[in-house]
Amino acid sequence: xxxxxxxxxxxxxxxxxxxxxxxxxxxxxxxxxxxxxxxxxxxxxxxxxxxxxxxxxxxxxxxxxxxxxxxxxxxxxxxxxxxxxxxxxxxxxxxxxxxxxxxxxxxxxxxxxxxxxxxxxxxxxxxxxxxxxxxxxxxxxxxxxxxxxxxxxxxxxxxxxxxxxxxxxxxxxxxxxxxxxxxxxxxxxxxxxxxxxxxxxxxxxxxxxxxxxxxxxxxxxxxxxxxxxxxxxxxxxxxxxxxxxxxxxxxxxxxxxxxxxxxxxxxxxxxxxxxxxxxxxxxxxxxxxxxxxxxxxxxxxxxxxxxxxxxxxxxxxxxxxxxxxxxxxxxxxxxxxxxxxxxxxxxxxxxxxxxxxxxxxxxxxxxxxxxxxxxxxxxxxxxxxxxxxxxxxxxxxxxxxxxxxxxxxxxxxxxxxxxxxxxxxxxxxxxxxxxxxxxxxxxxxxxxxxxxxxxxxxxxxxxxxxxxxxxxxxxxxxxxxxxxxxxxxxxxxxxxxxxxxxxxxxxxxxxxxxxxxxxxxxxxxxxxxxxxxxxxxxxxxxxxxxxxxxxxxxxxxxxxxxxxxxxxxx
Amino acid sequence: xxxxxxxxxxxxxxxxxxxxxxxxxxxxxxxxxxxxxxxxxxxxxxxxxxxxxxxxxxxxxxxxxxxxxxxxxxxxxxxx
Numbered sequence: 113x114x115x116x117x118x119x120x121x122x123x124x125x126x127x128x129x130x131x132x133x134x135x136x137x138x139x140x141x142x143x144x145x146x147x148x149x150x151x152x153x154x155x156x157x158x159x160x161x162x163x164x165x166x167x168x169x170x171x172x173x174x175x176x177x178x179x180x181x182x183x184x185x186x187x188x189x190x191x192x193x194x195x196x197x198x199x200x201x202x203x204x205x206x207x208x209x210x211x212x213x214x215x216x217x218x219x220x221x222x223x224x225x226x227x228x229x230x231x232x233x234x235x236x237x238x239x240x241x242x243x244x245x246x247x248x249x250x251x252x253x254x255x256x257x258x259x260x261x262x263x264x265x266x267x268x269x270x271x272x273x274x275x276x277x278x279x280x281x282x283x284x285x286x287x288x289x290x291x292x293x294x295x296x297x298x299x300x301x302x303x304x305x306x307x308x309x310x311x312x313x314x315x316x317x318x319x320x321x322x323x324x325x326x327x328x329x330x331x332x333x334x335x336x337x338x339x340x341x342x343x344x345x346x347x348x349x350x351x352x353x354x355x356x357x358x359x360x361x362x363x364x365x366x367x368x369x370x371x372x373x374x375x376x377x378x379x380x381x382x383x384x385x386x387x388x389x390x391x392x393x394x395x396x397x398x399x400x401x402x403x404x405x406x407x408x409x410x411x412x413x414x415x416x417x418x419x420x421x422x423x424x425x426x427x428x429x430x431x432x433x434x435x436x437x438x439x440x441x442x443x444x445x446x447x448x449x450x451x452x453x454x455x456x457x458x459x460x461x462x463x464x465x466x467x468x469x470x471x472x473x474x475x476x477x478x479x480x481x482x483x484x485x486x487x488x489x490x491x492x493x494x495x496x497x498x499x500x501x502x503x504x505x506x507x508x509x510x511x512x513x514x515x516x517x518x519x520x521x522x523x524x525x526x527x528x529x530x531x532x533x534x535x536x537x538x539x540x541x542x543x544x545x546x547x548x549x550x551x552x553x554x555x556x557x558x559x560x561x562x563x564x565x566x567x568x569x570x571x572x573x574x575x576x577x578x579x580x581x582x583x584x585x586x587x588x589x590x591x592x593x594x595x596x597x598x599x600x601x602x603x604x605x606x607x608x609x610x611x612x613x614x615x616x617x618x619x620x621x622x623x624x625x626x627x628x629x630x631x632x633x634x635x636x637x638x639x640x641x642x643x644x645x646x647x648x649x650x651x652x653x654x655x656x657x658x659x660x661x662x663x664x665x666x667x668x669x670x671x672x673x674x675x676x677x678x679x680x681x682x
Numbered sequence: 683x684x685x686x687x688x689x690x691x692x693x694x695x696x697x698x699x700x701x702x703x704x705x706x707x708x709x710x711x712x713x714x715x716x717x718x719x720x721x722x723x724x725x726x727x728x729x730x731x732x733x734x735x736x737x738x739x740x741x742x743x744x745x746x747x748x749x750x751x752x753x754x755x756x757x758x759x760x761x762x
Binding site: 144183207208210229231232359360361362363364383384387569570635638639640 | 713715716721722723726727729730739741742743744746747749
């Protein structure tokens with residue numbers, strides 16, 4: 113890997129990487145069983161500089177922001193490189209958000225430029241909201257059909273400048289990107305990440321999970337997410353490694369990609385890891401009795417020899433067929449974005465496939481702790497990465513308290529929200545809102561959340577305030593959405609769900625019509641944002657002088673109800 | 683060529699068979715996440731089966747945000 117200590121910005125490091133690794137394969141794009149493209153770092157540079165020049169010719173410069181709303185593909189990374197080369201700030205947005213949500217964030221971020229792909233633009237341009245995004249001047253759309261109506265956008269492919277663009281240097285303390293951790297409904301949380309955040313975050317990786325020219329990273333998590341931006345772009349690029357993008361994430365094509373591209377690392381969210389486990393378990397169960405017995409014996413031996421730490425060569429020899437199904441080169445599966453169940457992690461480790469269970473959050477750039485596999489432990493999220501201080505604030509008698517971190521990887525603050533920034537970064541410590549405990553070995557164990565939110569198994573952060581608008585004008589006296597574990601703390605990261613608390617009008621009862629109304633509104637939300645049930649509450653909600661609901665007061669009162677009987681399923 | 687009604691019926695039949703729910707218990711307006719109790723990955727598996735059945739390719743973006751059989755049927759119909 114390049115020596116990142118030498119660099120002031122991620123743009124400068126990427127620029128050098130393109131020259132240093134010019135002849136290496138940089139990106140592979142696959143669409144189902146077809147390989148669409150394979151480009152070297154040299155090819156990447158040629159494409160990126162032509163785009164950069166055209167961007168610079170529009171007047172795009174330091175202080176300008178460019179948003180990317182695309183599925184994982186080479187054009188995402190080429191566009192990002194062009195923005196950083198010009199000294200601009202990236203605003204990566206989730207392509208899975210609704211057009212309404214995307215417009216809200218484009219407006220909030222004051223993006224000047226938008227890079228997107230045609231199917232997304234078709235929906236975005238048909239949705240109201242564009243007039244509010246007043247800063248947006250240039251829209252570049254990829255892969256638009258020849259006669260498509262672009263609604264004021266330009267074709268990404270023909271947006272090319274002549275001549276050499278000028279590289280614009282940045283300082284470590286300058287903002288490299290604004291990454292939204294949530295807040296599509298209520299209060300957008302745009303984390304302002306500095307160049308230093310990324311450079312410092314990346315520095316310890318080679319010692320733990322090395323990458324090199326020829327190593328392959330399978331990029332599945334969306335690149336707008338902090339994890340893939342680092343592991344599927346910056347880290348492999350400054351290491352000269354290859355990133356593989358898949359156009360479809362159907363499980364069968366993801367499975368095929370492992371042996372086809374000899375994947376070295378992949379990051380998965382817990383839901384996908386669990387699915388992979390289910391599939392493997394079904395195949396093991398289907399083995400004839402004799403073979404199954406032999407297989408189980410080999411797993412037992414593998415468990416014994418890897419007790420102190422992974423022994424990749426030995427595991428690949430003992431459980432050859434399993435490892436071959438993963439391409440035979442897989443070094444580790446990184447799991448992040450949400451909490452993983454220990455037994456799922458153990459399942460893979462017992463097969464000799466290391467699972468790097470990690471903990472992090474966007475506000476902290478990406479990773480805070482990771483399992484160093486010395487030895488593997490499924491019950492924790494590992495030890496703090498070098499350079500990151502972790503302490504437990506206000507611990508209870510069991511040592512459990514709020515996880516706080518201090519490090520050069522912590523964001524500089526939330527965009528346009530100094531109040532929220534001051535609540536989140538206190539005396540230089542980032543208050544994560546997660547509850548945890550450090551054990552004597554220095555491993556962090558998580559025990560739930562202090563904050564009113566949930567993280568789905570797909571790694572989506574859902575804040576109740578963001579989904580309440582769908583229940584506006586519901587015919588009840590008042591309502592509020594809560595994370596059930598916030599009301600009834602579980603000391604667990606499992607069983608997270610949202611509930612709608614309603615206070616009925618005097619004399620009103622919870623009728624089938626009302627239930628149906630709630631259910632219909634709930635169905636308008638994306639499936640992972642939906643509430644799980646309804647809680648009936650008979651008193652007025654406590655409110656502030658400005659009539660805002662005092663959510664923590666209300667949660668304390670609701671906690672007196674019995675969780676199991678209080679939540680009425682929809 | 684199939685009509686939209688035929689396409690919808692074939693989708694409902696396939697879904698009921700694949701996820702073991704009684705034939706006839708699904709309707710076009712149903713939310714398949716909820717009705718079938720499936721997650722996003724299982725939905726992707728269902729799409730692969732539908733692609734094989736109809737002999738089409740359905741890019742992931744076409745089904746982004748779709749959660750009811752009716753919309754799914756219209757997306758498939760436009761590619762037949």
